[in-house]
Amino acid sequence: MSPRRVDKTARRQQILDAAVRVFARRGFAASRIEDVAAEAGIAKGSVYMYFGSREEILRAAFEALASAMDRLLEGALSGTGPALARLDALIRDVLASIAAAPDLARVLLDLWGSGRDGDGLPLDMAETYGRYRAAVAALLAQAAAEGEARPGVGEAEATVIVGAIEGCVLQWLIDPRVPIGELAEPLAAVCLHGVRGRDA
Amino acid sequence: MSPRRVDKTARRQQILDAAVRVFARRGFAASRIEDVAAEAGIAKGSVYMYFGSREEILRAAFEALASAMDRLLEGALSGTGPALARLDALIRDVLASIAAAPDLARVLLDLWGSGRDGDGLPLDMAETYGRYRAAVAALLAQAAAEGEARPGVGEAEATVIVGAIEGCVLQWLIDPRVPIGELAEPLAAVCLHGVRGRDA
Amino acid sequence: MSPRRVDKTARRQQILDAAVRVFARRGFAASRIEDVAAEAGIAKGSVYMYFGSREEILRAAFEALASAMDRLLEGALSGTGPALARLDALIRDVLASIAAAPDLARVLLDLWGSGRDGDGLPLDMAETYGRYRAAVAALLAQAAAEGEARPGVGEAEATVIVGAIEGCVLQWLIDPRVPIGELAEPLAAVCLHGVRGRDA
Amino acid sequence: MSPRRVDKTARRQQILDAAVRVFARRGFAASRIEDVAAEAGIAKGSVYMYFGSREEILRAAFEALASAMDRLLEGALSGTGPALARLDALIRDVLASIAAAPDLARVLLDLWGSGRDGDGLPLDMAETYGRYRAAVAALLAQAAAEGEARPGVGEAEATVIVGAIEGCVLQWLIDPRVPIGELAEPLAAVCLHGVRGRDA
DNA sequence: TATGAATGAGCGTTCATTCAT
DNA sequence: GATGAATGAACGCTCATTCAT
Numbered sequence: 158m159s160p161r162r163v164d165k166t167a168r169r170q171q172i173l174d175a176a177v178r179v180f181a182r183r184g185f186a187a188s189r190i191e192d193v194a195a196e197a198g199i200a201k202g203s204v205y206m207y208f209g210s211r212e213e214i215l216r217a218a219f220e221a222l223a224s225a226m227d228r229l230l231e232g233a234l235s236g237t238g239p240a241l242a243r244l245d246a247l248i249r250d251v252l253a254s255i256a257a258a259p260d261l262a263r264v265l266l267d268l269w270g271s272g273r274d275g276d277g278l279p280l281d282m283a284e285t286y287g288r289y290r291a292a293v294a295a296l297l298a299q300a301a302a303e304g305e306a307r308p309g310v311g312e313a314e315a316t317v318i319v320g321a322i323e324g325c326v327l328q329w330l331i332d333p334r335v336p337i338g339e340l341a342e343p344l345a346a347v348c349l350h351g352v353r354g355r356d357a
Numbered sequence: 358m359s360p361r362r363v364d365k366t367a368r369r370q371q372i373l374d375a376a377v378r379v380f381a382r383r384g385f386a387a388s389r390i391e392d393v394a395a396e397a398g399i400a401k402g403s404v405y406m407y408f409g410s411r412e413e414i415l416r417a418a419f420e421a422l423a424s425a426m427d428r429l430l431e432g433a434l435s436g437t438g439p440a441l442a443r444l445d446a447l448i449r450d451v452l453a454s455i456a457a458a459p460d461l462a463r464v465l466l467d468l469w470g471s472g473r474d475g476d477g478l479p480l481d482m483a484e485t486y487g488r489y490r491a492a493v494a495a496l497l498a499q500a501a502a503e504g505e506a507r508p509g510v511g512e513a514e515a516t517v518i519v520g521a522i523e524g525c526v527l528q529w530l531i532d533p534r535v536p537i538g539e540l541a542e543p544l545a546a547v548c549l550h551g552v553r554g555r556d557a
Numbered sequence: 558m559s560p561r562r563v564d565k566t567a568r569r570q571q572i573l574d575a576a577v578r579v580f581a582r583r584g585f586a587a588s589r590i591e592d593v594a595a596e597a598g599i600a601k602g603s604v605y606m607y608f609g610s611r612e613e614i615l616r617a618a619f620e621a622l623a624s625a626m627d628r629l630l631e632g633a634l635s636g637t638g639p640a641l642a643r644l645d646a647l648i649r650d651v652l653a654s655i656a657a658a659p660d661l662a663r664v665l666l667d668l669w670g671s672g673r674d675g676d677g678l679p680l681d682m683a684e685t686y687g688r689y690r691a692a693v694a695a696l697l698a699q700a701a702a703e704g705e706a707r708p709g710v711g712e713a714e715a716t717v718i719v720g721a722i723e724g725c726v727l728q729w730l731i732d733p734r735v736p737i738g739e740l741a742e743p744l745a746a747v748c749l750h751g752v753r754g755r756d757a
Numbered sequence: 758m759s760p761r762r763v764d765k766t767a768r769r770q771q772i773l774d775a776a777v778r779v780f781a782r783r784g785f786a787a788s789r790i791e792d793v794a795a796e797a798g799i800a801k802g803s804v805y806m807y808f809g810s811r812e813e814i815l816r817a818a819f820e821a822l823a824s825a826m827d828r829l830l831e832g833a834l835s836g837t838g839p840a841l842a843r844l845d846a847l848i849r850d851v852l853a854s855i856a857a858a859p860d861l862a863r864v865l866l867d868l869w870g871s872g873r874d875g876d877g878l879p880l881d882m883a884e885t886y887g888r889y890r891a892a893v894a895a896l897l898a899q900a901a902a903e904g905e906a907r908p909g910v911g912e913a914e915a916t917v918i919v920g921a922i923e924g925c926v927l928q929w930l931i932d933p934r935v936p937i938g939e940l941a942e943p944l945a946a947v948c949l950h951g952v953r954g955r956d957a
Numbered sequence: 958t959a960t961g962a963a964t965g966a967g968c969g970t971t972c973a974t975t976c977a978t
Numbered sequence: 979g980a981t982g983a984a985t986g987a988a989c990g991c992t993c994a995t996t997c998a999t
Contacts, residue, residue, distance in 0.1 A: 290528075323528070390993075720923070740917065743916070746951075
């Protein structure tokens, strides 16, 4: 009548957190369900009470990442103030967000490659990055309207800026010695002014 | 040098090319030795006459990619002319190189994540990207010396520029609709002048 | 006898009925304890308050079937009147009994194969069918004594008659379009007179 | 250039034979692929070179059984001579066929129950038995035309005769002490003349 | 040299059973 | 009593690798 009570949502999150740590350490392909269970301190079979399959855990990690990113984009778009300042803030927020959850960020290495032919993981990373670019493009368009960006900046420049951010993350993922925490400043500076400098 | 029909090197290359096509299509994790053999038009067991293991094929792909990149970096560093022009040319060359061998480029998705705990693949991607950044940093330093870049540009800006290039490649890998071929121009423009523009 | 809502026996029967429906639908091998519990409207763990194991439920179904059959055989043997008439009635009763509880009958498909090496189910189906044959043989012997069956009919003919009955049931189990309800008449006719007919 | 050579068909048959022995012993549900492989003297994985799944092995057994039966029915229908004599011969042939391959016959216990909801085995046992009944019905119709069976014998009587045959097999499967080899005579006698006897 | 049949370790997933509440 | 979360042994299947030919 009063059975064992558990917060299923919390449990699921606990497993997801454990999985993210394991994925970060070994990569998704080399991560065994048993590793995840051990990291979560539960039995192998128990994982399947909360996730239907190994892939579903990866998808959950993707969703966590994507919704965090969407929150940031939303914030940048709905903010007030000059567009360029908001772009600058977005750059800082994205890097801060990644530094705050580095294990989750490491899963990007597995996520970027997902969705190819055989893996049954239609994560729609493409759409997520599309939204990313669209948000940055919108900020650039506003900045141009405000006279703070040169006329004509558009999708291509948005791709470059998104690329610069994600490319910095990529380098840090490949080599943790890359000082991700100190990159916000130069990242914003280069994106806004280039290496020739504000007045070169 | 004394070929009986095809020499070992050519055969090995043929298998590597086939493997790269398969990896590009399905990702390394989902690529079976049998798929590679079939794509190469040989028998499964024959692959092992040229590669010691499945991982070794991926390592060979990495080496092809890394040496192509080194060749480009070498060219940029040893070239003559203004450093900024050589950086601009490097950016174009990298993108052209990727567009010329898109399947090999797609393997980056698997390579970036390699070298983690469990996968027995000490590829030293980190060092490769370190050389990449060092080359760009050297160009920036020269440009600064030439008065073409603002003083103080260094490692951090090099990381941002490498990030911008690779981040554009990343976006194209995630979504082939991203027009990688048209990105050289805006990439160079943003890296050199930022979105505010040459005279903003 | 002192029920707190429902007594244990009724609850057990309720679970058995549910199990029989599930077994009939999916077969024993594909039937999960959870399916049975859901069909019974109780929780999975509760099944174990009434049955020691999954196999024990199947054994209970066997016992229900066997005791129903024994009741029928008992009736035929203890009845009065000509033996052949009682055999005729037995045939009708068996078919009627099966038509009255078709789900239970479907479990025969799982029961017939039980008791083999690995399944830990010593159901003694063999003995049940032995009693079945013995009863029919007894009726035949009486019929022969009454001059209503040819002399010499014995175990073998009993096996054929039991076979004919169960073989008709088998065909209906395999294909429900077989009109089990209309088979009593021709079954009795063939067993008693053959296809050549009463006066062929 | 001259790789190991095997007769794939023979190998497949060897595995099927082994599987049939295992299925006969433990039943399909309790038979592990590893048991089959061990019985065949090969490794577990090798089974999958010849069968796509565990179920496919059972299906192959079904097909062997069904085609043997079809051959017998074909023979009876295409034979010459009085229809009743051919029915008599069919009965003997079926029993002889089963006695000649008792392990294969034991698989019937698993086959009869196949094709239910959850098991993904659309074996069409129903159609096989439909052909069986149709053949017997055709023989009976011919016999009636020849004046050797009473008019009006039809599908129902065919069902009874098929039932009698298969029901005898069933009893032998349940209890190997049932003398299947000695049942042809009484089976034919009862089917043709009933227990009252030729001239009762 | 090339082959492809054979291997067997390894893993994802299932589910009967247990037991704390 | 009743529950349902948790367990972990078990098994189907895969596939990198080997090796006899």
